[in-house]
Amino acid sequence: MTALQFDLLATDPDSHARRGTLTLNHGVVQTPIFMPVGTYGTVKGVMPRSLEEMGAQIILGNTFHLWMRPGLDVMGAFGGLHAFEQWNKPILTDSGGFQVWSLGAMRKISEEGVKFASPVNGDKLLLTPEVSMQIQTVLNSDIVMQFDECTPYETQGRITNEAEARRSMELSLRWARRCQAEFARLQNPNALFGIVQGGMFEHLREESLAALVEMDFPGYAVGGVSVGEPKEDMRRITAHTPHRLPAHKPRYLMGVGTPEDLVEGVAQGVDMFDCVMPTRNARNGTIFTRYGDLKLRNARHRNDPQPLDPSCTCHACAGTAGVSWADGGRGGFSRAYLHHLDRCGEMLGPMLTTIHNLHYYLNLMREIREALDAGRFGEFRRQFASDRARGV
Known part of the structure; x- marks a missing residue:
């Protein structure tokens, strides 16, 4: 078992951007990387084979939702999430902290953990740091996230104040220590990451970071x-925190974000990203392209013969030949056809737009890695901003 090894290959002299490799029990991940989100054990509408073809190296699962359904008895019978969903590359699982935070009035947070009513059947449940570690051990995810309280930006309709953010941050630190102890007791052979909290207060972020670094997690x-x-x-x-984390360990920015957020996150030293945005927006008709965002539901696309992005080589844009319009190809599906599928509610529509959006995100990260390898990240960053501002 490898657990985790992070090798730093290159850094950008004009920013905090860096290039590396992350070796985990189910494979090697080239960083910086975007991780598609597969909450219930699937990236919605995309076959695992398609994910591999578009360059996905690691995907997410969710502790909370997989605990609810199908349950640990099923997951245990399959030996974990990899065999269950037929994905043989690395998997990261969220601890469930964000999901119980999002339950709002349905949950009660205490030192012990979070009590809540199951959104599936109403059962009264308790999710603790220990239970989160036990679930993630059954899931056998390559990267396990500590159970934390996701500090809200707003509390009861007002901005969370410093005292509230401190209480939340300090609770997460105590839970981090309990996660470490339970992770070790279970002899989980994978890697456990700590999570920096502290709300919108830089000095709280620094306190959280220092305490977590002292605990010596494999990643943060x-x-x-x-x-x-x-x-x-x-x-x-994002500009304050990531580059202050240990340089010899991987850094993960959770739940972010737009293409611009990814490029700026890389510039601040982030190695790993995840977000539901490319998949959720695809299902709602918002398409990410090299030249800005496209609103597929706009009537102007009703007769448009162009693909979503003429420069793209995904299956939706370039077809099976994989040759973009920009390179003389004429395969793929038109905006008019995809607009029609969306209007009719045909499931092929969101499947194709999801493939495109994920391909765009993964290709963006590949281009970032190539720019870092070539020592031209600054030039790439400027060209990216110019292209995205141009508009579709």
Whole structure:
């Protein structure tokens, strides 16, 4: 068992951007990387084989939802999530902290953990740091996340104050120690990450970071962003925290975000990203392209023969030949056809747009890695901003 090995291959002299490899029990991940989200054991609408073809190296599962359904008896019978969903590459599982936070009034947080009513059948349940570690051990995920309290941006309709953010952060630190102890007791052969909290307060982030580094986790995440805060606050915390984490360990920015967020996150030293945005937006008709975002439901696409992105080589844009319009190809599906599928509610529509959006995100990360390898990340960053501002 490898558990985790992180090798730093290159750094950018003008930013905190870095290039590396992350070796886990189910394979090697090239970083920086975007991780598609497969909450219930599947990335919605996408076959595992298609994920591999578009360059996915690691995907997410969710502790909370897989605990609810299908349950640990089923997951245990399959030896974990890899065999259950037929994915042989690495998997990261969220601890369930964000999901119980999102239950709102349906949950009660205490030192022990979180009591809540199951959204599936109403059963009264208790999720603790120990239970989260036990579930993730059954799931056999390559990267296990500590159970934390996701510090909200707003509390009861007002912005969370410093005292509230401190209480939340300190609770997460106590839970982190309990997670470590239970993880060790279970002899889990994978890797456990700590999560930096502290809300929108830089000095709290530094306190959280220092305490977690002292616990010596194999990797670290920045949590508590993309929880309703203004974009400028998210960018402020992203600019402050990641590069302060240990340089010899992987850094993960949780739940972020837009293509611009990914590029700026890389510039601040982030190695790993996840977000539901490319898949959720695809199902709602918002398409990410090299030249900006496309609203597929707009009537102007009713007769448009172009693919979603003429420069893209995904199956939706370039067809089986994989040759983009920009390179002389004429395969793939038109905007008019995909607009029609969306209007009719045909399931092929969101399947194809999801493939495109994920391909775009994964290809963006591949281009970032190539730019870092070539020592031209700054040039890439400027060209990316120019292309996205151009508009479709």
